[in-house]
Amino acid sequence: MRGSEFDEISFFSAIEASGARALLIGRRALVVLGLPVLTADYDFWLHSDDIEKLNEAVRPFDLEANRDPSAARRTGRYVLENDEHIDVLVSDARTTVDSLLVRFADVWSRRVSVEIGAAKLFIPAIDDLILTKRFAARPKDAEDIRLLERLKEARDE
């Protein structure tokens, strides 16, 4: 399947139908919220029990996992790929650059549901999305946090 033909709404529908606890994070979540940032990939934070569910859901899109579920659980991440590139974080908790422990269960409990056409996807609440931007702690993550702070301002207007 070529990237340009990728049916994004069907992709999100399949994930929703699978019941996998998957949160869209990364820049694609910023776009959903209303920030026009450039991004190539999809990033998900997934409950570690749901790797098989997610992999099965995206199989019709010819997306192949780069490691098996046990290796993904061990390393805390894996990639689903064809012409699309989907980074999947699978740890139960991550630590921010300033050593704050962020638990998937807590972020999941505060998730926000978003309608994408006929599909529904889940993203973290804005303050939790800001925390996820503190995991990798790159300059572009800092820039995204500054944009998310402006988005909060815009929503308060």
Place this chain on the structure above:
Amino acid sequence: MSDPRLPSPSAVQAAARFSSRRLTPEEFQAYVLAPVSEDEREEALRLIRWFTRRYPTPAERLAYARRAHSRWKGRE
């Protein structure tokens, strides 16, 4: 022939490496907490207002992101 108005592929790669490096906690905090000038703040708010008015639904915004990335890839 490449477009002279655009940065070279090596310059783009160098910028990507620079923006993707891991910062120390102190460096990261300094980036996040750097003062926001009024111009920067207004420009960000203007961009957000434009984007959310032009693309009112998440589906439209995601479709825009895919088109924007395709255009950007086409320039590489």
